[in-house]
Amino acid sequence: TTIVEPPQPIVTYRYHCDSSFYLEPLEEMLKDAKTYGLLVLDRREAAVGLLVGKHIEAHRTLTSTVPGKQRKGGQSAHRFQQLRLIAIHEFYKRIGDAASDVFMAVDQKNFEGILIGGPSPTKEEFESGDFLHHELKKKILGLFDVAYTDESGLPELVNAASEKLSDIDLIAEKKLIQRFFTELVSDSGKAAYGEESVRANLLIGAVEVLMISEDLRAERLTIRCPNGDHEAKLTKAFKPGEDYFSPGPCPVCGYSMEVVEKVDIVDELSEMADQMNTQVEFISTDFDEGSQLMNAFGGLVAILRFSTGV
Ligand SMILES: [Zn+2]
Known part of the structure; x- marks a missing residue:
């Protein structure tokens, strides 16, 4: 169970029957x-x-x-x-x-x-x-x-x-992406893309602006061997309706590993960004550069404060 305190008052009333929770208004907030x-x-x-x-x-x-x-009588x-x-x-x-x-x-x-x-x-x-x-x-x-x-x-x-x-x-989103592209082609080392690189830079506080595509849907899983000899994290694209995922065999003992924790990657990265005073921007795919961010860069890029080489 996750308990969320809405950051703004909920102003809509909705009666909704479905097989899944209706969270869109909360996510929007x-x-x-x-x-x-x-x-x-x-x-x-x-x-x-x-x-x-x-x-x-x-x-x-x-x-x-x-x-x-209209003035009253007697007044000039x-x-x-x-x-x-x-x-x-x-x-x-x-x-x-x-x-x-x-x-x-x-x-x-x-x-x-x-x-x-x-x-x-x-x-x-x-x-x-x-x-x-x-x-x-x-x-x-x-x-x-x-x-x-x-x-x-x-x-x-x-x-x-x-x-x-x-x-x-x-316009604001376009300007940000253009800044990213400028850094990218200038070889300044201040543009990071790909989950691994963005994650590493976030962790050391090198990211000035983290840009996440609004279409990015992925989960960060923690997997563990029941024998206790191996634990790892991996990112998996989110597939609606998929309720079981097998992480495969343990690289140490060969036993089937289990998923022990699952978080939305957007939540996870936003939280990392918060801790390092990193600005987070969600970029829509309604314009060319925005869909390029999703399709060519996996929906995740960063403008760095300084070049880090990772
Ligand atoms: Zn094992």
Whole structure:
């Protein structure tokens, strides 16, 4: 039995009868901790949230005291306009402060950027002013038209930006693979591929970025002779439905060896990477270089911090 504490709340309910456990939503969570800042606003209200993996969290809502466009009798038009602009500016400031608080609290390693939604020209006005922390301003990925600017505007914003988001993911993955290929052809010794080499480099902490194909399915087995004279580890491609695997005879005494432990290779390598502060990236096979990673390099490559010769 394996006990897993979900890293994010489980938001779907599912009744499912099958011969195997339905783990896809959990696997999805483990794969993607990428976080985007979400902000929707107009002159009356605003909402600040985060997109963590595929889960949207609402963090703050704000309402303004900006007066409507109609002035009361007796007030000079000029004075009214001035007060209105000041109130709008104040509201943008409050939004900027709230958003900066929420976005700066995110682990910046996973923080991919900020999406802003709302009607025009409000969101453009907000973007061009200095309302967000200056470090965050650089991380604005785009402005999107949304109709709602309360909490319900947050999922609307994610929908509106979804194409942009998948492009960003893909571009980041492409850049990484291109870096790997550049190291590979430059003979710098900083590109490792093949399970054995990647594993050896991981173990000594030489890997800067570990790239694992999303299509990689393999298990790491520990095999042992019942007579206790031999133990070894081996990697086997995962075959669905295969519940028995014979590791063959013991090289010492010839007796049939047994599988005593079985772990998913992705879990095993990710754990090794964690211990050595190695960045792990999962690469989809939806583009040329990505499928090349799977088909030509066995789904496993690494960019090294320095050349190791292994
Ligand atoms: Zn033996």
